Amino acid sequence: MADQKDNIDDFKVQTAKHPNMSTVPLRPHSEHSKDRMSKRLSTESNGTSDGGMGSSTPVEITALEESFRRFAIHGDTRATGKEMHGKNWSKLCKDCGVIDGKNITLTDVDIVFSKVKKKSCRTITFDEFKVALGELARKKYKEKTGEDAEAEVFKLIEGKAPIIAGVTRAVASPTVSRLTDTTKFTGSHKERFDETGRGKGKAGRVDLVDTSGYVSGYKHRGTYEKKVNKPTEGRPM
Numbered sequence: 486m487a488d489q490k491d492n493i494d495d496f497k498v499q500t501a502k503h504p505n506m507s508t509v510p511l512r513p514h515s516e517h518s519k520d521r522m523s524k525r526l527s528t529e530s531n532g533t534s535d536g537g538m539g540s541s542t543p544v545e546i547t548a549l550e551e552s553f554r555r556f557a558i559h560g561d562t563r564a565t566g567k568e569m570h571g572k573n574w575s576k577l578c579k580d581c582g583v584i585d586g587k588n589i590t591l592t593d594v595d596i597v598f599s600k601v602k603k604k605s606c607r608t609i610t611f612d613e614f615k616v617a618l619g620e621l622a623r624k625k626y627k628e629k630t631g632e633d634a635e636a637e638v639f640k641l642i643e644g645k646a647p648i649i650a651g652v653t654r655a656v657a658s659p660t661v662s663r664l665t666d667t668t669k670f671t672g673s674h675k676e677r678f679d680e681t682g683r684g685k686g687k688a689g690r691v692d693l694v695d696t697s698g699y700v701s702g703y704k705h706r707g708t709y710e711k712k713v714n715k716p717t718e719g720r721p722m
Contacts, residue, residue: 548643552577553611559647568608571598573647578621580648581641588625597621618642 554566556577561570569577578584578594601617602609609617622634629637663669667682677689687693699706 549615549639550611552581552642552645553614555646556580568610569614570608571595574598574609574614574617576647577642577645581645583618583621583625583638583641585625588627589621593621593624 553569556573557566557569558564559573559576561573575591575594575598578589579591583589584591584594597617597620598609600620601613618638619631619635622638623631626634626637667675667678670678676685678684695701697706
């Protein structure tokens, strides 16, 4: 009984020191799990992790960064979406309309890519990607200020995804058509195909000897056998 009384006295002392301790509502475990999940997603979008560098300032992924990741992983199953190589950079500028053929050409895009990337790397990061877009923006929109020009280029890219082209169709060439038209074949080549253009097979490649006994050009071949072997049913005995 003495020990229980001492515990009650200690609790009263702690309550007196911290009067708001008992009034703080306890949060359920599910809310703690949601907070941890949201924090992890926000830090992953910023390229950081819990306890790592930059984890104190997590940011949500922007539409521009989302487009960057879509083009960065296009055609490469091993890509992480954090870096983009030159081929996909050129495709992004082409699909999003950054290349107009006048102020911005494919050569300009390649030059800017080589300018912003590190010397020992073949890819660019998202920060270098924005720097490259700034270079192209000032050249594409010469009449606007730097910030306004960048905003216009960002609008061209935000929310976009790589354009997947359809199956390549073979283009009919007059030369190929002339070489494959069997009606214009001459000599031995003409004998290899029938009137419809279908190949005769071995008969069109090898001279087969006719051993039937009929002369060439005889049109009633096989009629004699039919007359001789005609059934005798109905004949009087």
